[in-house]
Each structure stands twice: as C-alpha cells, then as structure tokens.
Amino acid sequence: MTITTEFRLRSPALPLVSIPATLPPDEVVCSHALCIEPEARVFIAEIDAAAGVSEADLAALDEIQSVSSLGERNGETVYKLTADLDDSIAPAFDPERFDGAKMESTVVTAEGWHETKVFKDYDVFQDFHTTFENHGISFELISISSDGSSFDRSSDEPLTDRQREALELAVSRGYYESPRQVTAAELADELGISQPSLSSLLRRGERRLLTASLDVEEDLNTLSR
Incomplete structure (x- = not known):
C-alpha cells in the first residue's frame, strides 16, 4: 500500500534555501532533491536562465562546496551543486530514511521546500514526518492519498x-x-x-x-x- 504525500518543509537550515533568499530567482527546482553520496550532499538544481545567476554567484554562498553547470533545458540553467548540511538537521537526511520513499522534484524557496513523495507505506511516511519535526524542521502536510483514496488538505491544484x-x-x-x-x-x-x-x-x-x-x-x- 503506497502513500502519496504533498507537503512543505520550513527551516532556515534547509539546503539551498540560501539561493532564493539571497540571489534573484524566486525559486529553485531540484529534479533530484537529495542525491546523497558517501561524503557529500549533491543536488541537481534548475534555475531560470533569465535570472542571470552564475556559477560564481552560487559558489560564493557559504553552504555550497562546489558547483558546475550541466547546460540548459527549457529556459533553465541546470547545475550540479554539492552543499553542506547544517549539523542540526543532518541526521534527518540519513540516506537510510529515503529507502522507502520515491522522490519527485522539489521546489525550493526562501521559506523552505515544497515536495511530493511516494512512500511504500504509512509507517515509513510517519517516521519521515516525525524525524524532520524532531530536528526542528516544520512539516506542513498539504495532501495525502492511499491507493487512489485522496485526503487533500488543499485542492488538487498542481501549482505551488x-x-x-x-x-x-x-x-x-x-x-x-x-x-x-x-x-x-x-x-x-x-x-x-x-x-x-x-x-x-x-x-x-x-x-x-x-x-x-x-x-x-x-x-x-x-x-x-
């Protein structure tokens, strides 16, 4: 029984929120929200090319360890970003916690993350939810559905x-x-x-x-x- 959820995470310590908080883009889309390697947190991020954000702009941010441009797609510049995780929230991003969750694109704003995830069952979702809140990350559930039965807290609107x-x-x-x-x-x-x-x-x-x-x-x- 899979569980499909839409939710918002809010914390100033979340990765990449410093980009829309300090640079021109209103939001950043991560097509791979958390690609975690053994010694680093790697993100594939899309930024509106018209915003004029450069590799140097991103590299200047304290949380960014390295940055490289992967090209452009549909008017977006795609970057590979390696970012530090704040010690206060790092345990919440333990790779094992994502074994039972299928990740979709994450929208990152200055306020936090907007995500849709599919969990293999309710227990995995509940553990995910509890872990983030226990590490000071606000969790706002927008909608949740199980096997086609929806329990939306908002409309079915696919927009942020x-x-x-x-x-x-x-x-x-x-x-x-x-x-x-x-x-x-x-x-x-x-x-x-x-x-x-x-x-x-x-x-x-x-x-x-x-x-x-x-x-x-x-x-x-x-x-x-």
Missing part, C-alpha cells in the same frame, strides 16, 4: 502557492488578453519580485497546468551544453 498567485494576477490583469492589458514588468512590481522571477513563475505554472490537464509527463530532453 506562488505560481497560483502569479497566474491569478496575470489573468485578472489581462496579461493573457490580445492585446495584453498589462506588461510583465507591471505584474512583477505588483508582486514585489523581479521580471525574470515573474516570467519563471508563469512559465512553470503554465507547464504544470498543461502537464496535468493533458495527462502527459514533461519532456526530459538531453541537456544541451
């Missing part, structure tokens, strides 16, 4: 809160009208973010909505260098 906010504002202001009634710069000002961050939010939201409505998986093309 920030993506939904940006899309709703864009629609209400006539961004998708022809001709457009508002510019991307004006929408970005209303949301208090940069124009590249707004464009990233809209593009990711549109992609998620299309993927969900068409019932297809996103294209995972080979990275171009």
